[in-house]
Amino acid sequence: MKVKISRMEEEEAKITYQETGGMAIITIHRPQKRNALSQSMWKKLYDLAEKAVSNSKNRVLVLRGSGRQFTSGSDLYEFNELTVEEAEEAFVIMERTIAYFELLPMPTLCVINGPAMGAGLELALACDMRVGSENTKLGIPVGNLGITLNNRFAHRLVMLLGPSKTKELVYMGKVYDGTQAHQHGLLNELVDSETLDNHALNMASRIASQSPRSLLAIKRAVAESTESTPELWEGTSNFVDPEDFPEGVSAFVEKRKPNFNPR
Secondary structure (H helix, E strand, O other): OOOEEEEEEEOOEEEEEEEEOOEEEEEEEOHHHOOOEOHHHHHHHHHHHHHHHHOOOOOEEEEEEOOOOOEOOEOHHHHOOOOHHHHHHHHHHHHHHHHHHHHOOOOEEEEEOOEEEOHHHHHHHOOOEEEEOOOOEEEOOHHHOOEOOOHHHHHHHHHHHOHHHHHHHHHOOOEEEHHHHHHOOOOOEEOOHHHHHHHHHHHHHHHHOOOHHHHHHHHHHHHHHOOOOOOOOOOOOOOEOOOHHHHHHHHHHHOOOOOOOOO
């Protein structure tokens, strides 16, 4: 079976793109940074998703991380070098990419064989289905960073967890393992890490064999039934707190507890 591959290099980072058997497969690879995504990588993800859609032979998109990682989210070391205004723009780039994955006119399957944290969790939740392993860890520890979740971010969590569990996840800084994530509905399937990739490809192959029009119709119908048809983010609220965000990111980089000022 012929496979076409293109690569993006950025220091030790790369994102690979493959097409095979009606599947477009995007893999995040930046092991030294736990697959953390820089601004240019978020843009590349957007471009590769567009590329997947442009080929009518692609019936399903598979998003995965290399090794025992999905992605730890946005690169906080990069954020530590940005002003608050620059950080806000970086979040806009990130959210537009996540929302675009949500809007893709084809089924999307996320393979999670490790941590999917923060924006990485949001990216995973933007996919239609998720399959994980015993290595899966899901969390959104924004309380340590001064990141302010807007309604699009919160909505993805609320749709699967409900309002109270969403607040609990963020308030307590919880991290779900694979079993907990499956129990809470964040994972559709939980399988052994040794068989995860093959299992995910079998799932994607089965999806690719279905009627594309039927699958697109159900994707749109589900969105409409929840009265939440996704739209690209238009800038209705900020992503970062101008005081807490710089302190939170500095504390992360300096490996210390953040010292937030009381309100």
